[in-house]
Amino acid sequence: MxxxxxxxxxxxxxxxxxxxxxxxxxxxxxxxxxxxxxxxxxxxxxxxxxxxxxxxxxxxxxxxxxxxxxxxxxxxxxxxxxxxxxxxxxxxAGEAPVKSSLKGEIKIGGLFCLTGDLASFGENEYTAAQLAAKQVNLFLKAIGANWTISIVAEDTQTKPDLALEKVESFAARGIKLLIGPLSSAEVRAIKGYCDANKILATSQSSTAPDLAIPNDYIFRFCPTDKHGQGPAIARIIYEDGKRYIIPVTRNDAWGTGLEQAVAKRFTELGGTVLEGIRYAPEAQEFSAEAADLAAKVSDAIAKYGADKVAVLHISFEEVTAFFTAASEYDVLTKVKWYGSDGTAASNAIIEDPVVRDFAVKVQYPCTIFAPMESAKWDMVRRNGLKVLGREPETYSYAVYDIVWVYALSILKADSADPDAVKAVLPDVARSFFGASGYIDLDENGDRKAGDYVIWQIVETDTGEYTWKIVGK
CATH class of the missing domain: 1.20.58 (Methane Monooxygenase Hydroxylase; Chain G, domain 1)
Known part of the structure; x- marks a missing residue:
């Protein structure tokens, strides 16, 4: 009133x-x-x-x-x-909620990449988590619950070893329900510790196929690359008329897994994957890799024609350093480049004029899992625009949903114990329509399926540049 x-x-x-x-x-x-x-x-x-x-x-x-x-x-x-x-x-729950016996504050740990290779993603996702926690607490108050939740954020910097340190720190503080981590390499690093110590982690964006393991303590609110993004990228490249791919890949669990998924489907369609380049995840300078790629692209153009050759660049925000090095070679702008969810809607690419201009020259469409548009989706979107001044990337919507599914699972189980939450979480998720859409998990605890959109940098009427969805 x-x-x-x-x-x-x-x-x-x-x-x-x-x-x-x-x-x-x-x-x-x-x-x-x-x-x-x-x-x-x-x-x-x-x-x-x-x-x-x-x-x-x-x-x-x-x-x-x-x-x-x-x-x-x-x-x-x-x-x-x-x-x-x-x-x-x-x-x-199958029935009207009963008053919970829980009391006090329940802390949920957030493994966010607030600095490092995916800093803009981490900022987006922490903002979404804070919004969800605020709304969860309003909900709990409205139903008469005597407990609240809070998000305790830690910065993993997209580093697997650091992610494990943060999980160990959470465990020492008694925090055993976790959001994240973002990358598959981080998930792989923490998985053994989480399983051994019964710590439940739900990743918003880990997609590596080899982490699809049943009955572990890892849930993933996005589809794996084996059945989702890999085939989608392969089809997009093939339908663009490209028949030869030169992959440039971040050499970690996510990068190599996605490259393999793309290669499998692309060859099934009739394409050929040429010898590519893999680089260490911690690399920050790429002059040697850019020179090597220029030679490979030049050779492929001579054999097959520029219109038949594509570069598939699978990276995180180290893409800025790679594009800076690649911009020194004109031949690298003669073929179309393709990206992935690791760089889709990345603010870092737009902020650097050299990087942005190179991305525009090579077009650089990037695929990413697409949330289902709804009033709830729009609410999270508007909050991101208000707080950060930019569109949240896809996985921010999944983070929002993770917070809500944890809260509803705690309420249903009347317990914040990881085993109790783990037992009810798949059913709670299945009956929940979130900001990312419906969340139906498979036998491995991963999202079964989803749609994908294509983001690309475009110039606006005012001469500015922005990411825009150009295909679905």
């Missing part, structure tokens, strides 16, 4: 001393509350009142109305969200 008293104070702060002004404002607020509107107060100024003063008052009244309307809209959205999640919980 709108606080009429508060808005009267707001009006008084405007120093509208004339009695007719006060009367008009009060009448306006009453009219808003009753749905009458302001038509009847929008009349000519009373005699003796200066025109400019009257117009100023009307402007103030319009601002008050807009603020009241915005506040009411937010209240309605919050209440609708609470009711929606009440319904989701009933569906997950």
């Amino acid at each position: 709108i606080d009429v008293g508060a808005n009267k104070k707001l009006v008084r702060r405007g120093k509208m001393s004339q009695a007719w002004k006060t009367y008009t404002v009060v009448a306006l607020i009453i009219g808003l509350l009753l749905g009458i509107g302001i038509g009847w107060v929008a009349k000519p100024a009373p005699a003796g009142v200066a025109r400019e003063e009257y117009e100023k008052l009307q402007s103030e009244l319009s601002a008050i109305k807009a603020e009241l309307s915005s506040t009411q809209t937010k209240l309605n959205e919050t209440q609708a969200l609470i009711e929606e999640y009440k319904a989701a919980l009933i569906g997950a």
Whole structure:
């Protein structure tokens, strides 16, 4: 309900001393509350009142109305969200929720890449997690629960060894429900420790096929590259008329797994994968690799023609250093390059003019798992634009959902014990429609399927550059 008293104070702060002004404002607020509107107060100024003063008052009244309307809209959205999640919980539990016996604060650990190779992704995802936690706590309060959640964030820098250190630190603090990590290399590094110590980790974006293992303590809210992104990239390249791929790959669990998935499907379609380049994940300088790639591309063009050759670049945000080195070779701009979810919508590419211009020259379409567009999706999207000034990438929506599924699983199990949460989480996820869409997990705890979109950098009418979805 709108606080009429508060808005009267707001009006008084405007120093509208004339009695007719006060009367008009009060009448306006009453009219808003009753749905009458302001038509009847929008009349000519009373005699003796200066025109400019009257117009100023009307402007103030319009601002008050807009603020009241915005506040009411937010209240309605919050209440609708609470009711929606009440319904989701009933569906997950099979009955109306009972009052939980839990009390106090339950901490959920967040393994985010806040600096390092995927810093822009990490910022997006932490922002989404904070939004979800805030809304979860509103929901818990509304249903009378005596507990709340909080997100304890740690920066993994996309480094597997550091990710393991952070998990060990969480365990020492008694935090055994984790969001992330982001990369498959990090998941591989923490998996043994999580399994041995019964720590539940749910990754928003690990896609390596070899991590699809049943009955472990890892869930993944995205499809694996074997059945998802790998075949999608292969089809896109082949349908573009390319018949020869030169892969340039980050040599870790995710990069090599995705390269293999693309190669398998591309050869099935009739294409050929030529000798490529693999580089160490910690590499930061690529002059030697760029020179090697230039020689390989030049040779392929001479044999097959530029229109038949493509470079498949599988990387994280070290792409900026690679593109800087590659920009020194004109031959590398004569063929089309393709990317993946590791660089789709990466803010780092746009921020550097040299990197951005190279990406535009080689087109560089990047595939990524696509969330299902909905009111919930739009809410997370708008929050990212408001807080960070940019579109969240796909996996931010999955992070939002992980927080909610954890909370609903805790409520259903009436326990934050990892084994108790693990036992109910697949059923809770299956009956939950999140910001990323429906979440149906397979026997390995991975998302079964999903759609993919293609992001590419385009120039706007104002001469600026932005990522835009150019295909689905």
